[in-house]
Amino acid sequence: MILETNIMAESQPLDEQANSVELNTRFGQLTLDRSKAISMNAKMLGFSDSSHFGLIDIPGNAKLPYKLWQSYDNENVSFIVYPYMTGNEIVDFQEIQDAATHHGVAPEDVAAVFVVKIDKHEDGKLSLSVNLQAPIIIDTAKQTAWQHIFPHNKYPVDFAL
Numbered sequence: 001m002i003l004e005t006n007i008m009a010e011s012q013p014l015d016e017q018a019n020s021v022e023l024n025t026r027f028g029q030l031t032l033d034r035s036k037a038i039s040m041n042a043k044m045l046g047f048s049d050s051s052h053f054g055l056i057d058i059p060g061n062a063k064l065p066y067k068l069w070q071s072y073d074n075e076n077v078s079f080i081v082y083p084y085m086t087g088n089e090i091v092d093f094q095e096i097q098d099a100a101t102h103h104g105v106a107p108e109d110v111a112a113v114f115v116v117k118i119d120k121h122e123d124g125k126l127s128l129s130v131n132l133q134a135p136i137i138i139d140t141a142k143q144t145a146w147q148h149i150f151p152h153n154k155y156p157v158d159f160a161l
Contacts, residue, residue, distance in 0.1 A: 020033055020034060023072070024075055025070060025075050027070075030056070030070065032056070033054075036054055037052040038052065038053050038143045039145070040146065042147070047074075049073060050074050050077045053145070054068075054069075055069055055081075055138075058080065065083065067081050068080060079115050079116070081116060082161065083113050084096060084111070084135065090114075090130075090132060090159065091114075091135065091155055095150065099148040100137050102148070103139070105137065106139075106141065109140045110139070111137075112136065112138065114130040114132060115136070116129070117130070117131065127160065129161060130161060132156055132157070133155045133156065134148065
């Protein structure tokens, strides 16, 4: 299971994208391809006004392992996310598969990302952590997603990266 590039919305210059949405985000001006929008069937907790998201490289930082989960519905709603990758299994692979099966996602169409939290400490240093208890499960074929909350407390909500 890897993050599929075919579901990643590309940030495009304005004149190159006819079927697009322009967003003035905290990461700058983004123009996202509407055909790459991922629909969240159940909205993320606390973000009821956002149900369509794009998964893109963080502007200016394409080589980082992190991605941007940007709302198409509200330009002020975005999350830095950490893709789940086989070989770097911070969550048991079978649990991701079980979560996908719960949402009707075929095994070959599963991708998952974890929301990143950035803390700024008094000394000015930053620390990153991810919520392993509630991954976003993506159906890459249907371009749909769910924030899945595991029914146990096996994983921390504040796992340091």
